[in-house]
Amino acid sequence: MVRLSWPHSTQAGSGATVLRSAGRRGAAALGPVDEQCAAVFLEEHRDRPAASVAVVIAAYNEEDNVAQVVAAVPEVACGQPTEVIVVVDGATDNTAEAARRAGALVCEVPVNRGQGAALRLGYHLARQRGASIIATTDADGQWDPADIPKVVAPIVAGQADFVSASRRLGSTASTDWARNLGVVVFAALISLLTGQRVTDPSCGLRAMRAGVTAAVALDQPQYQASELLIGAAMAGYKLAEVPTAMPGRKSGTTKKGGNLVYGLRFGAVVLRTWWREWRRPVNTRRS
Numbered sequence: 508m509v510r511l512s513w514p515h516s517t518q519a520g521s522g523a524t525v526l527r528s529a530g531r532r533g534a535a536a537l538g539p540v541d542e543q544c545a546a547v548f549l550e551e552h553r554d555r556p557a558a559s560v561a562v563v564i565a566a567y568n569e570e571d572n573v574a575q576v577v578a579a580v581p582e583v584a585c586g587q588p589t590e591v592i593v594v595v596d597g598a599t600d601n602t603a604e605a606a607r608r609a610g611a612l613v614c615e616v617p618v619n620r621g622q623g624a625a626l627r628l629g630y631h632l633a634r635q636r637g638a639s640i641i642a643t644t645d646a647d648g649q650w651d652p653a654d655i656p657k658v659v660a661p662i663v664a665g666q667a668d669f670v671s672a673s674r675r676l677g678s679t680a681s682t683d684w685a686r687n688l689g690v691v692v693f694a695a696l697i698s699l700l701t702g703q704r705v706t707d708p709s710c711g712l713r714a715m716r717a718g719v720t721a722a723v724a725l726d727q728p729q730y731q732a733s734e735l736l737i738g739a740a741m742a743g744y745k746l747a748e749v750p751t752a753m754p755g756r757k758s759g760t761t762k763k764g765g766n767l768v769y770g771l772r773f774g775a776v777v778l779r780t781w782w783r784e785w786r787r788p789v790n791t792r793r794s
């Protein structure tokens with residue numbers, strides 16, 4: 508059976524909100540590699556003033572793209588200062604150095620584990636540094652960092668907890684019909700499963716209250732987008748979308764495989780996450 512509506516939770520609301528929540532929801536404990544890299548990162552940047560909006564970027568072999576992306580992140584979003592945290596894991600090129608030169612705070616992990624694992628670590632670092640809002644974008648230039656204030660705005664205004672940009676509400680430079688069809692199909696499926704309107708579930712340009720990243724169970728190593736989105740929706744966080752124009756990857760190739768592999772793996776994470784969240788007992792959480 509599919510439940511069509513979920514309670515919403517924003518800071519604009521108050522009091523107890525009924526949420527589907529397990530005894531142990533939330534970010535998995537960091538492994539020893541993450542602990543070590545986080546300690547080095549936090550110590551290295553201890554004296555750098557923290558910003559309330561952290562833009563977290565996972566980057567793997569993106570030396571030709573990452574500097575341009577970091578440089579394009581606005582220094583202020585909706586009146587709040589930003590900082591850029593780039594997590595590079597096991598890259599075989601100069602991604603980390605390029606990001607650092609462009610002004611990002613860089614966390615280097617010696618082994619490659621995937622975008623999901625890198626973002627999880629990045630979320631942890633952002634929270635540890637005191638960010639109240641975490642935004643994400645991709646290191647390949649596929650999304651326009653100039654739109655970061657657009658995804659932050661509904662959160663600052665108390666209208667949403669989790670905001671995704673949407674190419675379908677805006678436009679896309681992609682002529683890949685299979686990929687574009689996949690976006691439509693998975694958007695319809697996730698909207699049905701969560702009861703919240705979603706038009707672009709794989710968009711990498713997002714913003715959320717920092718607490719969302721700690722409250723939602725995240726364990727996907729690579730195909731992380733739908734896990735966070737579905738987990739947030741089914742935990743009762745209020746989603747919103749804003750239009751964006753998607754320029755597409757600047758150079759290099761996808762790390763996620765061809766369309767068939769991407770579609771199958773994305774779909775598997777959608778169903779697995781929905782099933783996991785659906786089976787959680789309903790609990791009460793302070794909003």
Ligand SMILES: Nc1nc2c(ncn2[C@@H]2O[C@H](COP(=O)(O)OP(=O)(O)OP(=O)(O)O)[C@@H](O)[C@H]2O)c(=O)[nH]1
Nearest residue numbers: 565566567594596621622625645646647761762763
């Ligand atoms: N740190 C880290 N980042 C990764 C890894 N795999 C992908 N990324 C980054 O995650 C972002 C998205 O990866 P892409 O390969 O472009 O995948 P995608 O954007 O979901 O899919 P495409 O539409 O095919 O580009 C990029 O910034 C990648 O550099 C990884 O193993 N480690």
Ligand SMILES: [Mg+2]
Nearest residue numbers: 645647649756
């Ligand atoms: Mg990409």
